[in-house]
Amino acid sequence: xxxxxxxxxxxxxxxxxxxxxxxxxxxxxxxxxxxxxxxxxxxxxxxxxxxxxxxxxxxxxxxxxxxxxxxxxxxxxxxxxxxxxxxxxxxxxxxxxxxxxxxxxxxxxxxxxxxxxxxxxxxxxxxxxxxxxxxxxxxxxxxxxxxxxxxxxxxxxx
Numbered sequence: 001x002x003x004x005x006x007x008x009x010x011x012x013x014x015x016x017x018x019x020x021x022x023x024x025x026x027x028x029x030x031x032x033x034x035x036x037x038x039x040x041x042x043x044x045x046x047x048x049x050x051x052x053x054x055x056x057x058x059x060x061x062x063x064x065x066x067x068x069x070x071x072x073x074x075x076x077x078x079x080x081x082x083x084x085x086x087x088x089x090x091x092x093x094x095x096x097x098x099x100x101x102x103x104x105x106x107x108x109x110x111x112x113x114x115x116x117x118x119x120x121x122x123x124x125x126x127x128x129x130x131x132x133x134x135x136x137x138x139x140x141x142x143x144x145x146x147x148x149x150x151x152x153x154x155x156x157x158x
Contacts, residue, residue: 022056023052023053023056023116024052024053024116025111025113025114025116026114026116027114027115028115029085029093029108029115032053032108032115032116033079033095033108035049035052035053036053036054036117037079039052039053039054040072040076042076044069045072047059054117054119055116055117055119058119061120061122061123061126062126075097078097078098078100078102079097081098081099082097083096083097084096084101086101086103088107091109091110091111092107092108092109092110093107093115094108095108104122105125106118106119106121106126107121107122109121
């Protein structure tokens with residue numbers, strides 16, 4: 001038996017394992033969005049489905065616990081309210097939800113297999129939004145501190 005024939009089962013196993021962790025492609029952007037919404041769930045997200053929809057390294061870009069469930073529920077409510085796909089070009093679209101057309105930071109990209117979420121392309125926008133949110137929270141903390149100082153200052157403490 002030659003070496004190549006003995007390695008064939010191993011090669012098949014490696015290919016099967018790789019395809020089990022591959023990101024899922026969808027025939028339309030709408031199908032991709034529906035799969036994403038289904039993965040978010042109604043009470044908690046299905047991490048295995050998120051990995052299939054967003055790719056196996058999704059949790060490196062969106063760390064566990066970094067998104068509050070109330071934010072997910074707000075997104076789902078906006079998604080049910082209204083959703084449109086904003087075409088960037090022939091192979092790129094963004095999902096916009098709600099009356100205010102809030103865009104999902106992860107774009108959809110059409111490749112040879114269909115439509116997929118391009119998490120790498122969305123990573124800079126995810127980081128910018130997270131930093132922006134943290135800055136707003138810091139501003140609110142400073143304003144609360146300022147208000148407390150204004151409340152404290154008029155009283156005679158001597």
